[in-house]
Amino acid sequence: MRYRLIPAVVVIAFTASSSPPANAQWAVYDGANHVQNVLIAARTLQQIDNQITSLANQAQMLVNQGRNLASLPLSTLSTLQSTISQTTALLAQAQNIAYSVQSVEQQYQQAYTSVSSGMSDNALFSQAQTRWQNSVGGFEDALKLQARVVGNIPSDSSAMAQLVSSSQTSTGALQAAQAGNQLMALQSRQLSDIQAELAANGRATALQQARDAATEAESEAQYQHFSQHDAYVPGTVSMFGGNGN
Incomplete structure (x- = not known):
């Protein structure tokens, strides 16, 4: 879904009655703040992905160290x-x-x-x-x-x-x-x-x-x-x- 970024978008909510309401209700959507939140979430996901990759590399390194430290089963x-x-x-x-x-x-x-x-x-x-x-x-x-x-x-x-x-x-x-x-x-x-x-x-x-x-x-x-x-x-x-x- 694409949004057109404007400083503010005014949404007018009407009541279900056919007659005009006595008092109008206004909801304000801050697009810049939403974009900022999305960027923060993306960066957080990227950090989590990097941590997962790092843990996988460390696990592989431990496996390799275990192989290098494994003793020879044959002794003459x-x-x-x-x-x-x-x-x-x-x-x-x-x-x-x-x-x-x-x-x-x-x-x-x-x-x-x-x-x-x-x-x-x-x-x-x-x-x-x-x-x-x-x-x-x-x-x-x-x-x-x-x-x-x-x-x-x-x-x-x-x-x-x-x-x-x-x-x-x-x-x-x-x-x-x-x-x-x-x-x-x-x-x-x-x-x-x-x-x-x-x-x-x-x-x-x-x-x-x-x-x-x-x-x-x-x-x-x-x-x-x-x-x-x-x-x-x-x-x-x-x-x-x-x-x-």
């Missing part, structure tokens, strides 16, 4: 810790010469560097036996650890696939970060396996090399021991009762 930490514990247990079961500086110094001194020409044959044989056992045990330990590392490959592959899938389908930043952290933890554990395997292989090789060096020293000692005896002197041997027959 316990599996990684169990695998590391198994590898550590194998290293602790090292035969004869353990992975200990004090143990290496003591046993190496006794079995590899104390060979001398003054030792008896039994002492030389005992040390040689000890060195042989050390070398065999070292290679056995290395083989066990290699078997453990190879046995970890299927579980590592499965864990890696799950973590990559969780990272790609993560709903928020926290889940993606946690998946990435677990992948890094898996790689760290694999590096620990490689380090342990290299240590076991190096230990076995070092024991064999030390045994070879000690064998050379033992051979020299045995030669020196043999050369200290008097030369062979032939003599008469009597047999069968000493009758010369």
